[in-house]
Amino acid sequence: MSFESFEFDSAIASNLAALGFTTPTPIQRKTMGPILQRRDLMGLAQTGTGKTAAYALPVLQLLLKGPRHHARALVVVPTRELADQVYDVFSKLGEKTGLYHCSIYGGVNISPQIQKLKRGPEIIIACPGRLLDHLGRRSANLAKTEILVLDEADRMFDMGFLPDIKKILKFLPKERQTLLFSATMPDDIRKLAHEILVNPLTVQIEHSTPPATVTHALYPVAHQQHKTPLTLALLKHIDRESVLIFTRTKRRTEKLAKQLSGAGHKVTSLQGNLSQNKRKSAMEGFRDGTYHIMVATDIASRGLDVSSISHVINYDIPNHEDDYIHRIGRTGRAAKTGDAFTLIVPEDEVMVRSIERRLHARLERRTLEGFDYKAEIRLPQAHHGHRPQATPANQARRSFGSRRSRSSR
Secondary structure, eight states: OOGGGGOOOHHHHHHHHHTTOOSOOHHHHHHHHHHHTTOOEEEEOOTTSSHHHHHHHHHHHHHTSSOOSSOOEEEEOSSHHHHHHHHHHHHHHTTTSOOEEEEEOSSSOHHHHHHHHHTOOSEEEEOHHHHHHHHHHTSOOOTTOOEEEEOSHHHHHHTTOHHHHHHHHTTSOSSSEEEEEESSOOHHHHHHHHHHOSSOEEEEOSSOOOOTTEEEEEEEOSSGGGHHHHHHHHHHHSOOSEEEEEOSSHHHHHHHHHHHHHTTOOEEEEOTTSOHHHHHHHHHHHHTTSOSEEEEOGGGSSSOOOTTEEEEEESSOOSSHHHHHHHHTTSSOTTOOEEEEEEEOGGGHHHHHHHHHHHTSOOOBOOOTTOOTTSOOOOOOOOTTOOTTOOHHHHHSOOSSOSEEETTO
């Protein structure tokens, strides 16, 4: 099956050809037809499967006919990073369709968003909190919304957005098409799906498993204090492109980024305390190669699409096996191979066994040749002038996906 079989409008078909997309992924192949038939749908698929395009393409096609200059489709996502990523997908696939789209999220000035909403975007991509702000101010009107997409619903529930989602639903017409996408299906999501979906089609693209292109390895250490010197040693020994390092806390993210910078690495960091401008600057610098290493909390485990990530290092093992799958899914993408290294201390063994059960395989334990596991810990001093998230060049650079676009321009 090719994209041609869906008979997309010539503008959309041209965009697909320009992007080099010829064959739909499994989630796209199974969902786009029913969405075009305006069926409610629940899609279970992990990130990196082409999920965003699976709903963006039919949404664009459906909106080509009908009125303009008011919100007809609403996409709700959990994070600002994912909102920008979804925005970019609509920008690329919707070029020359004449459809407006804008993204709405917190951490930035609300006034420019109000002005963009006044211009009548047909597609709104929003995070729940800021969308409720606009609904409260009446700067957003969802009364004529035809399509609701809840993307990464499990992540929204994990972040405590369920009450906000229920409030948003009250502003939407009862007669609408609803699409719910999630990597996992916890009870709360199953209950919500039952409440808001009408005779839905359920499409499941296998259980969330890491790409076959990813190699896994565990690096046990006796003490937490050994992790930073071992990370530095690993970075010296591996043949790498971009490296994404996950930590469990914001404070540890900042500290490790400074230590790696002090050791001479080009590093940036990403965590929830950063302003939106610094987050964007960090993302852009990591994508364009200004920074070779990004240290991040789980905020980057979804919604970060950088094909050049050759290694994921779990400085801290995640709290749940699903998070392990999402973290390592950042590498081994776009038919490339990748490595996932996890540093573990003895108390992590319970979670290791959970991950191994999920993967149906025992993870290889490795030791790094030449690393002194018994040495006294001496860490590099943090470079006090280090500000990994922003540089003048990055702040001046305009990201590809501005928060609003006229696709015909």
